[in-house]
Each structure stands twice: as structure tokens, then as C-alpha cells.
Amino acid sequence: MSQDDWAKRRIICDLDTHRPGPLLLCTAGIHGNEPAGGRAVVNMADVLGSDSLLRGRFLALTGNISALSRQARCLEQDLNRTWTNDRISRLRHDPKSAATAEEVEMAALLPILHHAMNQASGEVFFLDLHSTSGPGAPFACCMEIRHHRQFMESFSIPMILGLRPRMSGTLIDYIAEFGHSAVGVEGGQNDDPATIQCHEAVIRVAMAAIGMTHSSQTVHEDQARKLLQERCTGLPRYLTVKHRYEVKEGDGFVMLPGFQNFSKIQEGQVVARDNMGDILAVEDGIMLFPRYQSGGEDGFFLAETTAI
Numbered sequence: 001m002s003q004d005d006w007a008k009r010r011i012i013c014d015l016d017t018h019r020p021g022p023l024l025l026c027t028a029g030i031h032g033n034e035p036a037g038g039r040a041v042v043n044m045a046d047v048l049g050s051d052s053l054l055r056g057r058f059l060a061l062t063g064n065i066s067a068l069s070r071q072a073r074c075l076e077q078d079l080n081r082t083w084t085n086d087r088i089s090r091l092r093h094d095p096k097s098a099a100t101a102e103e104v105e106m107a108a109l110l111p112i113l114h115h116a117m118n119q120a121s122g123e124v125f126f127l128d129l130h131s132t133s134g135p136g137a138p139f140a141c142c143m144e145i146r147h148h149r150q151f152m153e154s155f156s157i158p159m160i161l162g163l164r165p166r167m168s169g170t171l172i173d174y175i176a177e178f179g180h181s182a183v184g185v186e187g188g189q190n191d192d193p194a195t196i197q198c199h200e201a202v203i204r205v206a207m208a209a210i211g212m213t214h215s216s217q218t219v220h221e222d223q224a225r226k227l228l229q230e231r232c233t234g235l236p237r238y239l240t241v242k243h244r245y246e247v248k249e250g251d252g253f254v255m256l257p258g259f260q261n262f263s264k265i266q267e268g269q270v271v272a273r274d275n276m277g278d279i280l281a282v283e284d285g286i287m288l289f290p291r292y293q294s295g296g297e298d299g300f301f302l303a304e305t306t307a308i
Ligand SMILES: [Zn+2]
Pocket: 030, 031, 034, 130, 131
């Protein structure tokens, strides 16, 4: 099997021990220009096999199959902004009402997600594997941390909070509404091989944190934790988003070169340009998601270190 065959099918892997335990649900390729998550899942499914798992089920799904086939972030709509309650209830009730390429993907994903969550014999944990157009260390995003702190803290990578008011319709937001622990993971730059390693490590660490794996895996899990810690040396543990720069269609937005996730930015610093001229940072902050790709409404985010 060539490595990217996963991107053509909905279920990347389904490792079910048929023993009561947690469900680790995972999506990869929600954005079609982000192949690292799916490649990591394939690698992990190959090395884990059923002997490594003690209990529960690991189910990983492909997100935007049609966009992945064109290596495009999306075809008509950003599939990580479409998970709104009205649209979901329409698509669940009437899958044929799907009006865009991304709604077709949602109509296919929804019954699988719901069936897996309903059938779960234990707690449900969700990882949505992404990568970024700009370089930088891995980090994670969650909507709610209070009730899921143990799981969230297991990853040892910076956790971004405060996205909800600035980013609606995300898949983690939808899954978190059921009370499940849902984390979006940005493993690094889209096509960097190191991003695949980060996602593999995140899957391992998540499995260890929820008690899915056999003791034979402990040594690999320790290595995975170390890899993530090393990639994130010196970075803050928690950050809160305080500013989002929205790009409007036709703006001609171009990020200046050289920014990474976690670049320190000063108020008044020129960070991008568009048809109107320079775009200045409105306040001091830590750069997240600098947009080095065409398309998408998020130009960049500024965050600050926070304590929880
Ligand atoms: Zn993404």
C-alpha cells in the first residue's frame, strides 16, 4: 500500500480490542493540504497492531477526501468551520441535502462519528490532527479544559485556549458539546516529515494517558513524551488567543516572510501587507497560524501566555 492510499478511504484504521475501555477517535486531513496526520495514523496502525492495545478502540477517519485528492485546503468551504448545529441536524436528517463538496464530506462523516460515540463502552477522547502552513513547534487547541485537564495535560505541548469566540464551527467544538475531551493538534509545518513524528507521538501519549495500551508500549510512550517535550522546550504551557486578523476575499493579504508559530510580536510591528498597505500588529503577542497559504479567512492570531 502506498502511503497516501489512506486519503482515498474514510476509515484509516479501526483497532478494536472488543474489550470495554475508552474510544480514541481521531480525524486527519480535515484540511486537504495537511497530509501529516493521516500518514502518522497509518504508521501507528502498522506498528501497534491489536497486541499492543489492552482495551478500548482506536478509530481514525479521513476528513476531506475530495480536497486531499487535490492537495487543497478545501474545495468550497473550510471543513473546520462548518460544524454548526443547524447544518449538522439538516445533514443528519437529510444527507442528500448536502450542497457543497464539504457538506458531502460531513454527511459521510456524521453517521460514523455518531455510531462510534454511541457504541463506545467507555469514555470518548477525540484528536483532530492538523498542521500549519508556517513552521514552528507543535501545539494543541481545546475549547474547554476544566473537566478534561488530565487528558489535556498529558501531551506536554503548548495548549491554546480562547479560540471559541474567534473560530466557530470547528469539529473539536462539536465533539466537545457531547462532554467528550476533544483536542485539535497542530503537529508542525504541513509537509515537514517531523510533523508526522509529532502526530505519532501525540497518538502514543494519548493512548497511554487513557490507559489503552499494554505495558510493552511504555518505552515507546516515554520516547514519544520526550520527543514532544524537546520540540517545545522553552515554550509556554498555556496561551490564550486575544486577537484574530480576518482576511476578506480580494484583500491581497500576504504575510511577510520569516514568522513562525510562537514568534514574539511587538505592537506596531509590520507583519503582513495587503492592497491597502502595511498590516501592523495591534498589540504585543505571540504569533500563531501565520497564513503562508492562499485561501482561508484567518490571516494570523496573536496570543498571550496564561495561567490556568
Ligand atoms: Zn488544519
